[in-house]
């Protein structure tokens with residue numbers, strides 16, 4: 001496994017090292033020792049899959065609030081996606097910055113997204129299957145989101161979404177959050 005730094009603290013791209021032979025290949029996709037050596041989360045309590053039928057479907061940007069904040073390891077086991085993580089840690093030097101990576105069944109790449117980040121993706125092919133390892137259980141009451149097209153973040157998505165949920169269209173803009181935070185201070 002190759003751990004690639006993204007210049008955003010805690011956010012890693014992990015590339016499998018495939019052992020190739022005449023049958024195909026084998027690669028380790030998770031290793032608690034390798035993760036522990038780098039201070040990454042080693043305990044995952046849920047593993048989930050989402051299927052998106054249509055190219056340019058967009059899901060996200062989602063996160064869970066503390067105490068249910070989770071580390072996510074995202075991979076695409078069928079098709080190809082444009083995967084995005086946004087740093088929402090107010091104390092971070094990269095607060096509100098985003099990083100994208102193309103995940104696909106072909107490259108087997110994984111995106112390690114720590115607590116305090118929002119996550120979303122856009123399908124780049126029809127019929128994508130995305131897999132998640134989550135370090136915290138799904139808790140609907142703590143599931144929040146931000147708008148994929150928030151100008152304050154400025155994510156450069158490949159294309160306008162063809163399919164997106166009403167819920168994902170109705171998340172507040174970060175400006176609303178900051179106004180709310182100011183009001184509550």
Ligand SMILES: Cc1cn([C@H]2C[C@H](O)[C@@H](COP(=O)(O)OP(=O)(O)O[C@H]3O[C@H](C)C(=O)[C@H](O)[C@H]3O)O2)c(=O)[nH]c1=O
Nearest residue numbers: 048050059060061062063072119120121132137138165
């Ligand atoms: C996340 C989740 C959802 N669900 C149920 C709740 C809904 O009835 C249904 C679809 O949920 P949602 O619309 O939130 O699914 P996505 O829009 O694909 O959201 C996911 O994709 C974005 C990009 C993420 O980063 C999150 O991991 C996750 O929120 O599955 C569960 O039962 N367990 C779960 O862990």
